[in-house]
Amino acid sequence: MNRKVLVTLAVLVVFLCSMQVAFAAEPSNNHLPNVKILATGGTIAGSGATSTTTVGYTAAVVPVDALINNVPELKKVANVSGEQIAQIASENMTNKVWLKLAKRINELLASDDVDGIVVTHGTDTIEETAYFLNLVVKSEKPVVIVGAMRPPTAMSADGPMNLYNAVVIAGTKEARNKGVLVCLNDAINGAREVTKTNTSLLDTFRAPELGYLGYMQGGKAYFYRESTRKHTTQSEFDITGLTDLPRVDIVYGYANNSRDGLDAFVAHGAKGIVHAGVGDGSLFTEVKQGLIDARKQGVLIVRSSRVGNGILARNGEANDDELDFVASDTLNPQKSRILLMLALTKTHDTKEIQRMFWEY
Structure with missing residues (x-):
């Protein structure tokens, strides 16, 4: 092998070694999530x-x-x-x-x-x-x-x-x-x-x-x-085949309230109503009757609170057993709405839906 070939091979070896070092010096992202x-x-x-x-x-x-x-x-x-x-x-x-x-x-x-x-x-x-x-x-x-x-x-x-x-x-x-x-x-x-x-x-x-x-x-x-x-x-909820969710609206509680908004929601197809009540989910008399009427029409009712903290007591400010209402536990009104929408994709049984509110 002549000198020219040996020099060429030596240069090639040095080049390959330098490339190997260069690649090794580059940080690898293979270990990153x-x-x-x-x-x-x-x-x-x-x-x-x-x-x-x-x-x-x-x-x-x-x-x-x-x-x-x-x-x-x-x-x-x-x-x-x-x-x-x-x-x-x-x-x-x-x-x-x-x-x-x-x-x-x-x-x-x-x-x-x-x-x-x-x-x-x-x-x-x-x-x-x-x-x-x-x-x-x-x-x-x-x-x-x-x-x-x-x-x-x-x-x-x-x-x-x-x-x-x-x-x-x-x-x-x-x-x-x-x-x-x-x-x-x-x-x-x-x-x-x-x-x-x-x-x-x-x-x-x-x-x-x-x-x-x-x-x-x-x-x-x-x-x-x-x-x-x-x-x-x-979770028991499966959205695989869903293209939309049942309509659920929120009715806000306040002094001198009216059932007009509640009745409008029901008239426009609400499948569920979350009532954001005062205190421990208390119900203004007129609105309470509106919720009772809505439940008789098959609309699911969840009592929540506008307070934002604490457990809403079932059968506390309303006789939920008698009225066939659901208590929201500690969920605020907007999250109660989400759980009720998903619950309605599975059942209309208030006892089952109450279980879901205790578990989720």
Whole structure:
């Protein structure tokens, strides 16, 4: 073998070795969890006229790929990819979008290639979407709902960190089998108890009295408790063949009330009514008679409370056994509506529906 060939081979060996070192130096993402981000719009995808615009901005304009690209740190904690399910402000959330979202989540989580799901969402109805998913997702893998109180264009926008934290949680094994989670402002809440408690502050999402499930700190999730109520894989609700949900409306209780709104809901086809009563679910006399009349027409009645905390006592402020009403337990009116809609896809037996309210 002549000298020229030997030199060529030597150069080739050095080149191949250098390439091997270069490839070895590149960080591998094979060990990172695979997290899918499903976007529905909201403030986290909003845009304001100036950096100080925190009210009066336009929600749901930034697409999911831009949300991901705006937080490059996501690539260090997960293999992320996005999908746009809807692009709406969350006050415009509908049953059909819920069903579309839930079915897509179940489809994705059935794959070994997906370790967790993050849903970006507007904050106005985030607690309702979270509880709906808590009842219909059929996987122990983490599902984390996230939003923002300030649009991405605002000074000190909270969305990027909220999204980063949500992806971390969705990729951690500690978040498995805890039901659907909501994470904003470094606080981890459970879907059943979380509610929006302030119109504009960053720490608006809380679980009054029952408390957070955990916290985010230093890029790590710390859990301290979990819900004892049935959820996800333990749930009996199946949305596979559903294209819509039964109509359920909420009637609000107040002094000098009228049954007019209640009667209108019934006349327009409500299959169920949740009464957001005063105190322990008390009923104004005229409205009580309206609810009795509605029940005689086959409409399911759930007594809840506008108070927002505490157990609603069955046979307390109304004789539920005699009236054939259902008590909401600790569920607020908006979450009682969700559980009643799903219950009505299975049964119209009030005893069975009351069981569901005790268990979920």
